Amino acid sequence: MAIPCPHFNPVTSEKPAMEVLSPSPVVLTQDELKRIAAYKAVEMVESGMVVGLGTGSTAKHAVDRIAELLHKGKLKKIIGIPTSTKTHKQALSLGIPLSDLDSHPVLDIAIDGADEIDPNLNLVKGRGGSLLREKMVEGVCKKFVVIVDESKLVKYIGGSGLAMPVEIVPFCWKFTAKRLQELFEHAGCVAKLRTSASSNGMENGGYVAKLSTFACSNGMENGGLPFVTDNGNYVVDLYFTRDIGDLKAASDAILRLAGVVEHGMFLDMATTVIVAGDRGVTIKNKIINNADELISISNSIAIEAKRKDGQYVTVATALSKGRTWLS
Template identity: 40%
Template structure:
């Protein structure tokens, strides 16, 4: 599995050109893209690259790799962001947030000219929600009311914990993992969640990804939103 993730990450990193502002994604697949970018910088094949990290963990990794980071206020438009996903449907819509960085990931994605997703083929799904619960980031204040709201929409809700302790995002918020099952209308659900006070982010990424790199037994396949490419 690791070799598949590496192949996908490195294929996506090949899109990075000198002088770009690059969004660095969070997770086990996206880190391979960051490592490839760092290797090319050290070898002289890339220059004048600056980056925005989608999480504190990615920020720490980028500093260790020697990639220069811009300020968190994102002072420049991002040329390309390379990130992973937990589930991808045939329309290139996504569920993200398994690593807990969904809010920062979406801010960076929406500030990018091009959002590139890297996955192995196990993340492909006929319909979002088939294999993965939807992460919903909420303020701690009133979080049980958000859980009831999500339940009213048909979700089974579990507050995310790590080692028996409530998980906190980089923003200090909670995540309610909400299992809807296959989601019939992700766009409508996204709108309902976005209109709810106290919900500060959710893992539905609708109409955001332009490119998908999928690694499988037969190699890496590049799919663009307008159609597949070799």
Template identity: 50%
Template sequence: MVLGLGTGSTAAFVVDKIGALIKSGGLTDIVGVPTSKRTQEQAASLGIPLSTLDAHPHLDLAIDGADEVDPNLDLVKGRGGALLREKMVEAASDKFVVVVDDSKLVSGLGGSGLAMPVEVVQFCWNYNLVRLQELFKEEGCEAKLRLDGSGKPYVTDNSNYIVDLYFTTPIKDSGAAGKEIAALEGVVEHGLFLDMATAVIIAGGDGFDRLGLIFVLDTLDKASALVLITIPIMLKLLNELLHSAYSARKTAINKQNGVSRWRQRRCSVLGVSSKRSSL
């Protein structure tokens, strides 16, 4: 099984658990493809066998977090700076499972008011910053060059800069926006991950229903709770991806943080919202 290893706080806990399971013999025949240098270093330190897209251009499954999720299961990713490699690995995966807490749910992408990253070449970066801001005047966009802790431009694993876009209103047409951003010379990649997620696993203050088991996050450290939720589902996916498809049911999720009602979606017996392909 070739597994895409995501980047970020949620993904880091998943990688830790995968390493522990490999060490204990609970997981075998796993090869990981990391989406950043820091994930590569973490996975290598845990003894997880690693590879690349060059050697494994086709992955069975990728697991990662997200910064925003809209009702169409479209995503904003890349606030951790790894958007290019994340998109390459996750686009090459048969299944892409996203794990978030319910604070990441938005009615429209850009709706959180937090950064939507765009990776650009260093050459004439300000030229592209101005052009990106002009693209989204109607959304009240403000474009800022991302800086590191020392106040210098943040440099990605690919030696590029990141321009963060901040919106006062959600992006009206994320598909059109993605095409317009990608068409700008000097833009390497953007943080709109559209029509890519197979499933989104949502943890919230009301708990998470998985085959009748409720994990109540209010009583657990959030990071630990996400691991408890993610790993059993991941193992189930790993076990069954190459065998039978999951049965499906429909559900509607009511949220109070700007998402009044999520669309009815196909859900596996694990309570996973499915989009790109049936699990």
């Protein structure tokens, strides 16, 4: 999808994304916006860091950029912890030194995309199927930087009307899917097993089952074979028509169901969110203080504050090379 972006030229790999200005309107694709956000995030990576490498079309740009800076000698002694077999393969092919959580149980930083971001920086992740490893890695990093184009911003979790994934064991998946759906009846929830037919364009890490070796049922309402995660599990996608309400309560209720492995709500985990959109890049940092929550102070674009009523307001406009980025 082409998104009008009056302030940007497409970014070259030689120049920081935000220093490129154009007098005439330029249309950037969604992928170019993802790349801008990813490059901005990689500016936060320093030599010697242990870095969580996310999964998906946005995170892929960050992995490419880290490899490029390593090869140029601008970054040194990076250790990457991949969040999927797909990212593992990409990083390996680019020559990024890799390790795992057994050897590095604490990470300096992780960079990853997201499917939804609400105003409190809660996320939906896992439409690519890598939510479990992502949550394991991103749950133990000092900084979790989320990179998105602005299409991922939602008013509330589930608000896009698209999937909120839950990784479940294959055993009696219909039983578990039904229980998940019942849990969120109040939000008009529909639970669907992700299959080869339903996951088109969503596979980042998993693969599709060749054999239906699970007990209880092999009925595939969506058509196709079940999508299988890197961990040998299935994914049930939850679709909501209304707000699910208390997210912590929802998380607890899902995780209490035997058969559930993990869900795709990443609550209170993101420390920084970088959003690339047609008005520039906005960086939201989660800083809690006793008064209002200061959401963004960045070296580049906008300063946003979250008021006590939950609304975001731009409280100042930052200048970049003498030009106003946001007004």
